[in-house]
Amino acid sequence: MHDRGGATINAALDVRWSRARRAGAGATLALLAACSDGSGSGSSPAPAGDNSTPSAAGGAASTPNGAPASDPGAMMPAGSAPASNEGNPNLGGLQNPAASSGSNGMPAAMAPQTPGLKFVGRVEVAGADDASFAWSGSGVIANFSGSSVGVRLAGGQQYTVLIDGMLQPKLTSTGGLDALASGLAAGPHTVEIYRRTEANQGESRFQGFDFAGGQLLAPPVPAERRIEIVGDSITAGYGDEGADMNCSFSPDTENHYLTYGALSARALGAELSTVAWSGKGVVCNYGDDATSCSDPLPPYYDRTLPTRSDSRWDFSRWQPQAVVINLGTNDFSTAMDPTQDQFESALDTLIEHMRTEYPDALLLATVGPLLTGADLATARTYIANVVKKRNDAGDAKVQSFDLAPTNAADGYGCDWHPSLKTHQVMADALTAKLRAELGW
Numbered sequence: 001m002h003d004r005g006g007a008t009i010n011a012a013l014d015v016r017w018s019r020a021r022r023a024g025a026g027a028t029l030a031l032l033a034a035c036s037d038g039s040g041s042g043s044s045p046a047p048a049g050d051n052s053t054p055s056a057a058g059g060a061a062s063t064p065n066g067a068p069a070s071d072p073g074a075m076m077p078a079g080s081a082p083a084s085n086e087g088n089p090n091l092g093g094l095q096n097p098a099a100s101s102g103s104n105g106m107p108a109a110m111a112p113q114t115p116g117l118k119f120v121g122r123v124e125v126a127g128a129d130d131a132s133f134a135w136s137g138s139g140v141i142a143n144f145s146g147s148s149v150g151v152r153l154a155g156g157q158q159y160t161v162l163i164d165g166m167l168q169p170k171l172t173s174t175g176g177l178d179a180l181a182s183g184l185a186a187g188p189h190t191v192e193i194y195r196r197t198e199a200n201q202g203e204s205r206f207q208g209f210d211f212a213g214g215q216l217l218a219p220p221v222p223a224e225r226r227i228e229i230v231g232d233s234i235t236a237g238y239g240d241e242g243a244d245m246n247c248s249f250s251p252d253t254e255n256h257y258l259t260y261g262a263l264s265a266r267a268l269g270a271e272l273s274t275v276a277w278s279g280k281g282v283v284c285n286y287g288d289d290a291t292s293c294s295d296p297l298p299p300y301y302d303r304t305l306p307t308r309s310d311s312r313w314d315f316s317r318w319q320p321q322a323v324v325i326n327l328g329t330n331d332f333s334t335a336m337d338p339t340q341d342q343f344e345s346a347l348d349t350l351i352e353h354m355r356t357e358y359p360d361a362l363l364l365a366t367v368g369p370l371l372t373g374a375d376l377a378t379a380r381t382y383i384a385n386v387v388k389k390r391n392d393a394g395d396a397k398v399q400s401f402d403l404a405p406t407n408a409a410d411g412y413g414c415d416w417h418p419s420l421k422t423h424q425v426m427a428d429a430l431t432a433k434l435r436a437e438l439g440w
Helices: 260-268 340-357 373-392 420-438
Strands: 015-022 026-033 118-120 123-127 130-133 139-145 149-154 158-163 177-181 188-195 204-210 225-231 270-276 322-326 362-366 398-400
Touching: 118 123, 118 130, 139 204, 149 188, 158 177, 177 188, 188 204, 225 260, 260 270, 260 420, 322 340, 322 420, 340 362, 340 373, 362 373, 362 420, 373 398
Parallel strands: 225 270, 225 322, 322 362, 362 398
Antiparallel strands: 015 026, 026 204, 118 139, 123 130, 130 204, 139 188, 149 177, 149 204, 158 188
């Protein structure tokens, strides 16, 4: 498996925003962050929740039983308290933007009333018109009135864009103001932007929407259901849009929006936060030399931004009901494999840390679909041993489940990675498992 390595980071933010007008640029959003560093050193931005569309995942944090809690992804004016938020089964990409307050069986009084943004995934807000993110699938959503919308994004990444729930052409940021839509009918609309490319391609910097005389509305109603997926290139979407196994990595063929995690989240009406980096393992990364067994994924799990070790994620602000851990492929795909004790100890430590941060979540450990034969059997055995240890210690909400190896008839993405069809097969399996376990 050709899977590339990298790093990752998370930050906790306590965010407020104010709206401002940029001279000659129309209505824009100024994001203000009163930051508290999750590690206790200095000031640092607060985390944002995740929202997706009728084809993505998103929403705000709520208590494990589904009762709404505060929405860390919604940016509100300083001094205003957000209203209580219920879940939205449409998740982020609202079929009817006007229904973002009071729709889906939710009393209008409970919907957010103050204009604001909804951030997706782990996002660090540093100041006015300055929000950074890097994990696959992270991004921003806004409801607005007006006939057009543009966005300023620094970093040159590629994005999935939806207007009123409809997919638009892929956006590759120019670093300036990029037009997203024009000639829209009068009334409310929703714009959604999700990062297609993964963290090893660099950070994204959101620098504001431009509504050209229109105005920002209240953010979308958050979803009650929340899923976190932790993984490697498979979860990030490496090569999923590639023609076959003969192409090499390119940002042009990586699309997180069509990965198994994003597909499953949309099928379940759940908000998704993805923490994935190509080449990473539990103990050993992809590669045959001795240095491959250094700097694996777990040390970066607590970060918001990929290259900033002081950017710490505040887990208390976003509590998923399910966490999926799809790691192990890189540990066993090359010559430098970890020992049984090394792998089981590292995975157990990661799961124990997740349980500390997410006391009530279902934790699902899996590996797939690229390993086969003895490597697959070894990885599954080690994972099962860790799950049994946690169960024996009294934690019945740690489980394993199997993802079937790739069916050659379903084709391959670049460097033998899952094709779009394989991602759908994986999504179906994950969706069925989560429905069975959570009653969704």
